Amino acid sequence: MISWDKLLVxxxxxxxxxxxxxxxxxxxxxxxxxxxxxSITFANNLKFLTLALNSSASSIITNIKLxxxxxxxxxxxxxxxxxxxxxxxxxxxxxxxRKLDQHREAGISKLAxxxxxxISKESVVGDFSLVSGGSSVxxxxxIDSHVVIGKNCNIGKNVEIHSQVKIHDxxxxxxxxxxxxxxVLGSKSYSNLxxxxxxxxxxxxxxxxxxxxxxxxxxxxxxxxxYLRSGVKLDNHVYIGPSVDLGSNSLVTxxxxxxxxxxxxxxxxxxxxxxxxxxxxxxxxxxxxGMSYIKDDIDSPGAYAxxxxxxxxxxxxTTMSITQLPxxxxxxxxxxx
Amino acid sequence: MSKATNIQIGQFSSISKDVIIGxxxxxxDHVSIEDGVIIGRNxxxxxxxxxxxxxxxxxxxQIQDFCNIGTDGYGYAQDSKGLSHYTPQIxxxxxxxxxxxxxxxxxxxxxxxxxxxxxxxxxxxxxxxAHNVIIGEDCYxxxxxxxxxxxxxxxxxxxxxxxxxxxxxxxxNEVQLKEMGLVNNSIKKANVYYGHPLQEEISHKESQSCxxxxxxxxxxxxxxxxx
Numbered sequence: 001m002i003s004w005d006k007l008l009v010x011x012x013x014x015x016x017x018x019x020x021x022x023x024x025x026x027x028x029x030x031x032x033x034x035x036x037x038x039s040i041t042f043a044n045n046l047k048f049l050t051l052a053l054n055s056s057a058s059s060i061i062t063n064i065k066l067x068x069x070x071x072x073x074x075x076x077x078x079x080x081x082x083x084x085x086x087x088x089x090x091x092x093x094x095x096x097x098r099k100l101d102q103h104r105e106a107g108i109s110k111l112a113x114x115x116x117x118x119i120s121k122e123s124v125v126g127d128f129s130l131v132s133g134g135s136s137v138x139x140x141x142x143i144d145s146h147v148v149i150g151k152n153c154n155i156g157k158n159v160e161i162h163s164q165v166k167i168h169d170x171x172x173x174x175x176x177x178x179x180x181x182x183x184v185l186g187s188k189s190y191s192n193l194x195x196x197x198x199x200x201x202x203x204x205x206x207x208x209x210x211x212x213x214x215x216x217x218x219x220x221x222x223x224x225x226x227y228l229r230s231g232v233k234l235d236n237h238v239y240i241g242p243s244v245d246l247g248s249n250s251l252v253t254x255x256x257x258x259x260x261x262x263x264x265x266x267x268x269x270x271x272x273x274x275x276x277x278x279x280x281x282x283x284x285x286x287x288x289x290g291m292s293y294i295k296d297d298i299d300s301p302g303a304y305a306x307x308x309x310x311x312x313x314x315x316x317x318t319t320m321s322i323t324q325l326p327x328x329x330x331x332x333x334x335x336x337x
Numbered sequence: 338m339s340k341a342t343n344i345q346i347g348q349f350s351s352i353s354k355d356v357i358i359g360x361x362x363x364x365x366d367h368v369s370i371e372d373g374v375i376i377g378r379n380x381x382x383x384x385x386x387x388x389x390x391x392x393x394x395x396x397x398x399q400i401q402d403f404c405n406i407g408t409d410g411y412g413y414a415q416d417s418k419g420l421s422h423y424t425p426q427i428x429x430x431x432x433x434x435x436x437x438x439x440x441x442x443x444x445x446x447x448x449x450x451x452x453x454x455x456x457x458x459x460x461x462x463x464x465x466x467a468h469n470v471i472i473g474e475d476c477y478x479x480x481x482x483x484x485x486x487x488x489x490x491x492x493x494x495x496x497x498x499x500x501x502x503x504x505x506x507x508x509x510n511e512v513q514l515k516e517m518g519l520v521n522n523s524i525k526k527a528n529v530y531y532g533h534p535l536q537e538e539i540s541h542k543e544s545q546s547c548x549x550x551x552x553x554x555x556x557x558x559x560x561x562x563x564x
Contacts, residue, residue, distance in 0.1 A: 031449050081417065088414040088424040096425035102372075127351040128367070145351040145369045146385070163351075163369035163387045164403070178423075181369075181387040181405045182441075211423065214387075214405035214443045233421055235411040236443040236465050237483070249420055253411065254443075254465040255483045255501075267419055272483045273501055291501060291519055291533060319534040325547035326540070332558060
């Protein structure tokens with residue numbers, strides 16, 4: 001049970017105001033539709049706040065100030081600017097155990113093979129994993145079972161690499177990165193593969209705080225590097241081509257393909273199954289809708305969608321127009337007679 | 338509980354603590370199964386598949402090679418600077434009796450509760466099922482299907498290859514979604530839907546025929562050249 005006072009101390013920098021009606025703590029963070037008496041919940045709009053107030057939750061995190069007759073007399077209310085962020089921080093602080101902490105005592109498995117690599121004593125390597133010569137793994141890192149790490153790779157501190165991940169030679173992974181299962185980093189792309197694989201000296205560089213989903217593939221070029229800058233988050237089934245430079249804090253959701261040589265600014269965001277064609281330059285602050293196809297450079301920030309790509313407002317009009325084409329055909333036919 | 342019999346576990350597979358595997362189940366090579374996973378009777382788990390903690394797999398479920406069952410959902414909270422902070426996903430995945438999963442499929446575990454696939458539903462290869470998604474019974478989902486978080490899909494739906502759906506929507510029972518269909522809004526009427534924008538069969542065919550005629554329209558009704 002987390003005490004109310006502890007929450008107030010731990011998150012004093014986030015809390016804007018309080019309505020305190022009791023001193024009971026909480027033992028879980030729950031969504032508004034599945035609370036019980038031990039829950040703290042969160043609401044960032046009026047609909048969720050109404051549900052939360054009518055639920056059994058003992059405490060609510062919200063950004064909507066309750067006044068007058070709407071003020072709760074039963075629940076504790078924590079007012080913050082960003083309820084979802086606060087809920088995330090509460091979850092991480094009180095109710096989440098990192099993989100490393102779950103398996104810390106295991107150390108390096110006897111079934112793992114370390115071929116002359118340097119592994120920090122504070123790190124964990126799971127069963128049947130292989131770390132090749134010249135590679136190093138920083139402190140507090142967790143390498144799950146069945147991971148294969150090639151030669152001369154640099155793995156930073158506090159990194160999580162899940163099962164069945166393959167990391168090719170010379171890959172660099174910064175601090176606090178997470179690589180999820182069945183992902184491949186540094187494979188050579190067929191688009192520029194020479195006959196002799198040993199000619200290819202390029203690599204993949206992940207800066208700090210990068211997260212890669214499962215079943216992703218991030219290709220290395222023959223020469224130079226593919227960069228995922230700090231704070232990049234990839235969903236599952238994402239493909240990043242060779243020589244791509246994905247700007248800091250970019251988000252690519254499931255099925256996104258970014259082909260070789262693309263450079264994006266910071267805060268690039270793409271919806272599911274989007275495709276970015278080769279060798280494009282994309283400005284910062286760009287948002288792309290699901291199933292869109294980008295085939296030209298973009299230098300104006302904003303939200304775009306569709307194929308052909310258009311600003312979102314125009315895209316919505318165009319899609320509506322497509323459904324009206326049969327009526328338009330009749331009208332044109334009448335006019336032309 | 339009686340002791341399970343006739344379980345086959347392949348070479349180099351790693352099975353963590355508190356895992357329950359039912360009678361007659363087969364686990365392939367290089368499989369990794371985390372703590373607290375429950376696998377029913379007569380199941381098959383293909384090689385190089387990863388099953389994350391607390392996943393629940395019913396009887397007669399087939400999971401092919403290179404699948405990820407219960408991986409972390411793509412959940413982030415943004416701060417005032419737009420930086421993304423990972424929201425721990427503390428839910429689980431539930432695969433009901435008779436579910437079949439193709440190879441290279443990713444099914445994310447829920448943020449809090451469960452991501453669920455109903456009885457006898459088939460999910461073909463390269464599909465992505467995001468966190469909190471609920472898929473009903475007896476559905477057929479073809480390869481390359483991508484669905485975003487918190488979508489609810491009814492029973493007996495059929496989705497063809499490379500169909501997609503946004504999250505936080507409801508699709509009613511017996512909906513058919515044809516190739517490359519993109520669901521942008523909830524579907525309340527059982528029917529066959531096509532394309533992007535999503536339309537019913539007759540409307541879609543009319544729109545498609547018009548798009549093919551656009552070139553003719555230009556020639557017939559003229560667009561004046563600037564030259």
